[in-house]
Amino acid sequence: MLTFLRKRAVGSLISLIGLVVLVFFLSRLTGDPTALFLPVDATVEMREQFRALHGLNDPLLVQFGHYVRDLLHLDFGDSLRKARPAIEVVTEAFAWTLQLALITMSIVTILAIIIGALAAWRGGLFDRVASILSLIGASAPDFWVAIVGIVIFSVSLGWLPTSGTGTVWHWILPVAVLFIRPFGLIVQVVRGAMMTALSSAYVKTARAKGVRARPIIFVHALRNAMLPVITVIGDQAAALLNGAVVIETIFGFPGVGKLMIDSILQRDFNVVMAAIMVTALAIFLMNVLIDIAYALLDPRIRH
């Protein structure tokens, strides 16, 4: 297990380095921050002073060298816009996104597994209704659902706040909208995997042994069916950790996705870089968790 973790860490470090290089140079292509930060009537001297202050006059490679040097000291630089350490800005936003992702994915996982497993076992009308609803869910455009949700529940009915944070009520719409697509997808994967597992030879053996229906579904079949399901859960969770950009923007939710968009538009390079690094790390940890879950579920991977 430890060797495995070490291998994964080394592999991820290499991708992380590639990511730093790519994002650093790509973000410089978006243009000069000076144009955005200083008023239109700023003098040439003022511009020069701003550029010198932030090291923007150095050749790109030198800037990159400085950046990497600071990075090795875990210094992500300061936010140009907010004039405080970029990493602080990012972790604050990331905490919001993490909460949102955790709450959403927990509800999604539990409900999708129960409904998908039952659909596979019972078949008939329940299966058909579950399949159609999950297909609609998996293909629903979330920005549209979000706006319709606001129009109905916030504007017309006035039950829920339109955007922002503060109370429990503020969470309901974003979680509900984010829930729909992963739920639809995962129900379908669970259903498919359970169909395969329930028609497998070992389930036949269990029936020949006289095992009752409930342990056949939830003990014999489900654990085998979880392997492909976990992969999809991991993908979906990773997508949420990346920041649900559209949803966070629509609901004015101060998460990392919204932060990234804002800082790109503002050419706040340090914040962009820090945000990308933090989410990359989070996704790496997520993948390790998925791998550990795999090994726990399937002894063939462990040995």
Next chain:
Amino acid sequence: MTEHLLQVEGLSVEFHTAAGTVKAVQNVSFHLDRGETLAILGESGSGKSVSASAIMNLIDMPPGRITSGRIRFDGQDLLALSDEQRRRINGRRIAMIFQDPLSHLNPVYPVGWQIAEAMTTHGTAGSDARAETLRLLTRVGIPEPQAALRKYPHQFSGGQRQRLMIAMALAMKPDVLIADEPTTALDVTVQAEVLSLLEELQAETGMGVLIITHDLGVVAEIADRVVVMNAGEVVETGTAAQVYANPAHPYTKKLIGAAPGKGVMHDPLPPVQPVLSVRDLRKSYGGFTALDGISFDLMPGETMAVVGESGSGKSTLARILLRLDQADGGQALWQGRDLLTMPPRELFALRRDLQMVFQDPTQSLNPRMTVFQLVSEAWVIHPDILPRPRWKARVAELLAQVGLKPEHAARYPHQFSGGQRQRIAIARALALEPKLIVCDEAVSALDVSVQAQVIDLLDRLRREMGIAFIFIAHDLPVVRDFADHVMVMQKGRVVEQGSVRQIFDAARQPYTQALLAAGLDPDPAVQAARRQARLALVLQPIGILRRNDPPSLRSP
């Protein structure tokens, strides 16, 4: 009329499929008594497994439907009971073991837990079940039973897994054990051990055993009575000895006639310049030595059979000769040039001389290509062989050569039976007019009667076209009928090689003798005699006790 332990009367089962209703089993009747072994013998599609599944309530309904019949067990009609009542009978009074124990054991739970579950699900206390599981593992001969409890199915060998299945099935001391092709996927020596174990356990518990098989040898070895099934119907029934000696139904006669191992053995070929000369071939995977110094010569137009049990390295040998895998050492001279070090360009040109036919034609034929595309693909890769306008005629010719019709060219593989698919695979191999065809278990997956036809086809191609064959097989009777030369492998080494007559009539090595003795003859009388020899050769050295009663005294 006396009450039998298990009695199936007039059973009919249908399946509703997209292609219409399939009558899988029609008006089937048989019975089984305590202490008796009944074999249901039939080829694929005969309905033999469906009959057994009906007894265990394992038929999925829908699409299945039992349209008529009764299954009387111990005074009650199983088909009239509720699902819950049948669940209580399953595993406790009637138990079942299956072919391919690896897929029939749950891969993610320890085997100790799985065996104990067979008891706890019928109300045995957990601690009692665990103690009994340990006793069962010891009884069926699993080494280090205490440690085995916590192991998972993939950590056992094929034979051990079937022993685990047997332990699981016998946990509740059932009155009836149904065994569906229990030894089909196992090596011959392992098959002999598993069948002996079943017989011993039957003697101990007095249970009735219903064994479902396609193998006349298994019937001869273990069955008191036999029910022969074909196309969903019982065609013949009687004692095993009677049915073999005096088959009444034409289908039974055909089945017995097709059993391999009774033809005239080939005479040795006169020595000529070998077409392939292999010297000291070596290959390891990590710490595992798959090939440990293999050497042999193959003459043009000769069939060399490579026999051995799983793990003997015979498939590795095939892969290396076709350069699907790299050897670690040694050489393989093909008409004087070393195959193993040949540069890619030369190898490409040479590939047309070497072709392969795999075990499972369902997997080796691309399901999205028509037969025409499959056969002519070789000419796309080697365009100089045949100009495109002549492809159609040549495909028709090849199909005729392997016993198919020219109009089959437009069809897809799933529209053919297993035997026909293997013919397509052979036609594809012939398209390049090869000088050597490597057959890796090419007939093992086929029914006996189809197997005989495919073997005949291969033998005709060998005679007419002078193609040499390397014929990898575990089935000795087939080898006996088809091979000129036999190489016996064990653990990556050549144990013995010689002409087919020398190996089958005068094997020198104990391992070869053990393999031959473990094979099952379709004749119950021969098999009874052979059992004595096998007990001495195979079972005693690995510590299985000899039974007290001589097997020949079994009453029909």
